[in-house]
Amino acid sequence: MxxxxxxxxxxxxxxxxxxxxxxxxxxxxxxxxxxxxxxxxxxxxxxxxxxxNKDELISTITLNVINSFKDSLNEIVDKYSDPKTQIIEMGKQYIKFMVKNPDYLKFMFLSDFNKTIIVKENEFINAEDTCFDIFKESAINYFKFINANQTNYTDNILIMWSLVHGMALLIANKNIQLSENYLKLIDKTLNENLKF
Missing domain, CATH: 1.10.10 (Arc Repressor Mutant, subunit A)
Structure with a gap:
């Protein structure tokens, strides 16, 4: 053989x-x-x-990583219709995915292959068709649900994303060691802090 x-x-x-x-x-x-x-x-x-050639393999790797993460987040969108439950579960799914797939985390956010999202004049630029876009839309639905009079949620979305993404990095990179199940902690943290 x-x-x-x-x-x-x-x-x-x-x-x-x-x-x-x-x-x-x-x-x-x-x-x-x-x-x-x-x-x-x-x-x-x-x-x-x-x-x-190597570029075709890299392109396939990129699609595989991004689509896997998108599919993971879209599962939550499909499963939960209540805006608060959806964004909490999405935050947990986001972190769980990164912890289980640290190579994906590094590739998407800590390498030359990451896609930079620009915040300009309270708009997210270059976010279309990204994993962040799925998170952002879920967050917008939540903010509309709790405060229909507000029209721009950029700052609050950045705060929420920073919380979720920061926890994902810390846990996936083993920068912190938690005494309790990290998903339980995230659930509690998001429930207590979603009061924008």
Whole structure:
């Protein structure tokens, strides 16, 4: 049996998973299909059965990461219609996803591949079709639910996102060690602080 046969049809996904780890570790310039093949334990030519070059693999990795996170957040949108419950559950899902997928967190927010969201004149620019956009829309629905007279929620969305994202970073990177279940703590924190 050759090295390439070892994967039994999982090579493409293995290349994506190991490629993500390599991108996070070495960045774009030092990334190569040859290095990913070595990490997967296959011949240097094996990745070319699935990807024509490193950019195509990186593009696939990017879509895989973003779509996985989007799907995770959209599950909450589909499951909960009450605005307060939805934003609390989304905050918990956001953090849970990042804690379970630290390579995704690093790729989306701590690498050269992140998508910068610009805040200008109380508007989020460059947020369309991002994971943040799903979070933002859920937050807007909540703020409309509690205060229909307010028209701009940018500052409050930033505060809420900072709370959720900051907790995700701290827990995923093991910067803090909690004595209780982190989802229980997040649920309590969000319930007590959603009083904008």
């Amino acid at each position: 050759t090295k390439d046969n070892y994967h039994h049809g999982t090579l493409k996904q293995d290349l994506i998973d190991k490629g993500l780890q390599l991108l996070n570790k070495e960045g774009y310039e030092d990334f190569s299909l040859r290095k990913v093949a070595a990490l997967c334990g296959v011949s240097h030519s094996a990745p070319y059965k699935h990807f024509k």
